[in-house]
Amino acid sequence: MEKKQNTLIYGVHPVLEALESGKTIDKVWIQEGHLQGQLAEILGILRQKRILWKQVPTVKLNTLVRGNHQGVVIALSSVDFTPLDIIISEAFSYGDDPFILVLDGITDVRNFGAIARTASCAGIHGILVPEQGSAPIGPDAVKTSAGALLKIPVARTNSMYHAIRQLKNSGLTIIGATEKAAEGLYQADLTGPVALVMGNEETGLSPDVLKLCDQLVKIPMSAGGVDSLNVSVSTGVVVYEIIRQRTK
Numbered sequence: 001m002e003k004k005q006n007t008l009i010y011g012v013h014p015v016l017e018a019l020e021s022g023k024t025i026d027k028v029w030i031q032e033g034h035l036q037g038q039l040a041e042i043l044g045i046l047r048q049k050r051i052l053w054k055q056v057p058t059v060k061l062n063t064l065v066r067g068n069h070q071g072v073v074i075a076l077s078s079v080d081f082t083p084l085d086i087i088i089s090e091a092f093s094y095g096d097d098p099f100i101l102v103l104d105g106i107t108d109v110r111n112f113g114a115i116a117r118t119a120s121c122a123g124i125h126g127i128l129v130p131e132q133g134s135a136p137i138g139p140d141a142v143k144t145s146a147g148a149l150l151k152i153p154v155a156r157t158n159s160m161y162h163a164i165r166q167l168k169n170s171g172l173t174i175i176g177a178t179e180k181a182a183e184g185l186y187q188a189d190l191t192g193p194v195a196l197v198m199g200n201e202e203t204g205l206s207p208d209v210l211k212l213c214d215q216l217v218k219i220p221m222s223a224g225g226v227d228s229l230n231v232s233v234s235t236g237v238v239v240y241e242i243i244r245q246r247t248k
Helices: 012-021 038-048 058-064 084-093 109-122 139-144 160-169 207-212 231-246
Strands: 008-010 025-031 054-056 072-076 099-104 126-130 154-157 173-177 194-199 215-218
Touching: 008 012, 008 058, 012 038, 012 072, 025 038, 025 058, 054 058, 058 072, 084 099, 084 126, 084 154, 084 160, 099 109, 099 160, 099 231, 109 126, 109 139, 109 231, 126 160, 154 160, 160 173, 160 194, 160 207, 173 207, 173 231, 194 231
Parallel strands: 025 054, 099 126, 099 194, 126 154, 173 194, 173 215
Antiparallel strands: 008 072, 025 072
């Protein structure tokens, strides 16, 4: 089975072997066009296992791998995902107020890894990410996180709406960090069971997620200075304000 150092597997038979082995799949790319034969068989397995895929032009597949991809490339995840309900229940079982970090469309691998490192250092109980529109959780992310992604539980969902509703129904307050907020970070009450939502590097929180937030906070910025922070830095600022309030 052909496997590149960046965990990409390509070609019909190697992909079928990976799917049948039960390995954790992070991303799937299939060529655009009429899919038949073994590609159709792969699609059937993806549907059965509820693994999302993306159809892309052949040129995209050619940029991912140099070998004969035969119309399909998959990326194996470097971490095993944990169901969200397990993360929540384990946090409560420790006698702690759960603190979950929700990443709403963080696409840069370095940002993702840096955020995971912060989360692990702060003792956050787990991270929630969407199946689509999120940075690949491969070796680069693990390396940038200094190995934190191998220690902190990560949950993945195909419906951020339903996952956040699950957090709300479990008694967590959904706190969104956004420059659109009226309330300043240091004036907000951030105690109790919480889920902190951080948005995309360019567009911030998505509209649907923004509506689900119980509370919005913003980091104060100095007048005349740079008007925004990198998302990994912003996450660190908000996370440690929550930790400060929880440990007062």
